Amino acid sequence: xxxxxxxxxxxxxxxxxxxxxxxxxxxxxxxxxxxxxxxxxxxxxxxxxxxxxxxxxxxxxxxxxxxxxxxxxxxxxxxxxxxxxxxxxxxxxxxxxxxxxxxxxxxxxxxxxxxxxxxxxxxxxxxxxxxxxxxxxxxxxxxxxxxxxxxxxxxxxxxxxxxxxxxxxxxxxxxxxxxxxxxxxxxxxxxxxxxxxxxxxxxxxxxxxxxxxxxxxxxxxxxxxxxxxxxxxxxxxxxxxxxxxxxxxxxxxxxxxxxxxxxxxxxxxxxxxxxxxxxxxxxxxxxxxxxxxxxxxxxxxxxxxxxxxxxxxxxxxxxxxxxxxxxxxxxxxxxxxxxxxxxxxxxxxxxxxxxxxxxxxxxxxxxxxxxxxxxxxxxxxxxxxxxxxxxxxxxxxxxxxxxxxxxxxxxxxxxxxxxxxxxxxxxxxxxxxxxxxxxxxxxxxxxxxxxxxxxxxxxxxxxxxxxxxxxxxxxxxxxxxxxxxxx
Ligand code: CS2
Numbered sequence: 001x002x003x004x005x006x007x008x009x010x011x012x013x014x015x016x017x018x019x020x021x022x023x024x025x026x027x028x029x030x031x032x033x034x035x036x037x038x039x040x041x042x043x044x045x046x047x048x049x050x051x052x053x054x055x056x057x058x059x060x061x062x063x064x065x066x067x068x069x070x071x072x073x074x075x076x077x078x079x080x081x082x083x084x085x086x087x088x089x090x091x092x093x094x095x096x097x098x099x100x101x102x103x104x105x106x107x108x109x110x111x112x113x114x115x116x117x118x119x120x121x122x123x124x125x126x127x128x129x130x131x132x133x134x135x136x137x138x139x140x141x142x143x144x145x146x147x148x149x150x151x152x153x154x155x156x157x158x159x160x161x162x163x164x165x166x167x168x169x170x171x172x173x174x175x176x177x178x179x180x181x182x183x184x185x186x187x188x189x190x191x192x193x194x195x196x197x198x199x200x201x202x203x204x205x206x207x208x209x210x211x212x213x214x215x216x217x218x219x220x221x222x223x224x225x226x227x228x229x230x231x232x233x234x235x236x237x238x239x240x241x242x243x244x245x246x247x248x249x250x251x252x253x254x255x256x257x258x259x260x261x262x263x264x265x266x267x268x269x270x271x272x273x274x275x276x277x278x279x280x281x282x283x284x285x286x287x288x289x290x291x292x293x294x295x296x297x298x299x300x301x302x303x304x305x306x307x308x309x310x311x312x313x314x315x316x317x318x319x320x321x322x323x324x325x326x327x328x329x330x331x332x333x334x335x336x337x338x339x340x341x342x343x344x345x346x347x348x349x350x351x352x353x354x355x356x357x358x359x360x361x362x363x364x365x366x367x368x369x370x371x372x373x374x375x376x377x378x379x380x381x382x383x384x385x386x387x388x389x390x391x392x393x394x395x396x397x398x399x400x401x402x403x404x405x406x407x408x409x410x411x412x413x414x415x416x417x418x419x420x421x422x423x424x425x426x427x428x429x430x431x432x433x434x435x436x437x438x439x440x441x442x443x444x445x446x447x448x449x450x451x452x453x454x455x456x457x458x459x460x461x462x463x464x465x466x467x468x469x470x471x472x473x474x475x476x477x478x479x480x481x482x483x484x485x486x487x
Pocket of ligand 1: 229295299370
């Protein structure tokens with residue numbers, strides 16, 4: 001069977017880029033070429049190119065692995081996005097990626113050139129929470145993060161996000177090239193401001209003048225991104241073959257829903273992303289807080305509770321009445337921690353989220369969401385828990401979610417099956433809980449992880465008490481029993 005490499009290969013029923021790909025130059029370097037970028041920013045950029053044209057195609061960079069690049073290159077950067085909703089699926093071929101580069105596999109000079117190129121006016125980022133290397137206590141760079149440590153030692157041969165951006169900005173400044181705008185698209189609160197703090201601190205450690213130039217010249221707008229995109233499953237290539245009639249090794253599957261809210265601060269211009277439905281606002285913070293606490297917070301809760309009770313996919317969680325009740329309880333509790341947001345009905349938003357989680361045509365693994373808990377829980381669970389506690393609201397849903405994460409940290413389920421945590425702090429977690437034989441000791445061990453749980457939650461008080469109680473119950477009976485009682 002042939003492989004997707006030109007638009008002539010695509011059958012009539014599948015949408016293709018409605019613009020001449022070769023007529024548009026590049027204007028964006030994307031760092032973190034994964035399924036989410038392909039399902040989100042690449043699609044909005046495809047829409048913008050169709051609506052208004054411009055030299056806004058993407059140089060997509062994978063920082064560590066080569067797989068995504070090897071999949072895209074023989075296909076001339078093209079790939080299929082399958083959108084799966086409860087009503088069925090549709091397919092579309094995306095043409096906005098012009099070039100794919102594997103930084104750690106021989107393309108470092110090409111990446112450096114793309115970042116220095118005056119044509120590059122925006123750098124978008126999806127490196128996941130753990131990719132930044134931010135010290136959450138100071139807001140600066142974390143020197144114990146492997147990429148930060150390496151890049152501080154080798155500023156001329158950077159491997160990570162901060163090192164690459166600072167090197168590129170220094171080169172542009174030296175060449176008299178205006179800087180690019182840096183647009184974080186990861187699920188972090190105030191992602192623009194956080195990235196700015198990281199970059200300024202990193203620059204300051206090598207060149208304080210450069211730090212000041214970045215502080216005054218570079219824009220770091222924040223953005224809220226949303227589209228549930230599972231890691232591609234084994235059955236995807238078969239599905240694509242059926243729809244396209246050819247092979248597409250770079251295809252991805254995502255949900256129909258998509259949202260992007262962006263602060264409109266792009267001094268050197270931007271694509272017409274509004275053509276794809278992006279919303280430009282003055283302040284993204286309330287949207288980001290809503291999405292992180294309601295969608296992502298509930299996702300993390302259901303991932304731990306669901307995975308531990310043998311639910312492979314989010315849709316299976318939603319089929320279980322007790323778990324589905326816990327999902328709705330968590331959505332309500334998270335909503336209560338938010339200020340009203342003009343034009344948004346939080347009750348309707350919660351219902352929409354529950355329906356998206358139910359999507360029968362999307363195979364989103366609970367184990368995927370459970371990954372990197374120490375990077376996710378602070379903004380998803382702990383921050384709203386602090387607010388609920390100080391407002392005197394019900395904190396039970398947050399205590400429950402925290403206990404479920406702790407139970408997950410033990411690395412085995414009630415049926416005896418074991419799992420690796422897939423968390424950047426997994427060794428530290430394992431060392432701390434080794435020998436912790438009961439709920440009290442596990443809570444002491446995990447609440448003691450530096451820079452993780454806010455003091456308001458760690459201290460003796462209602463949340464700590466509830467977390468210990470729920471965990472004790474899970475250990476003395478079973479997760480399934482506790483779910484049935486709690487839901
Ligand atoms: C999920 C997110 O894996 C996770 O942690 O909660 O990737 C989630 O699917 C996206 O943020 C949805 O926009």
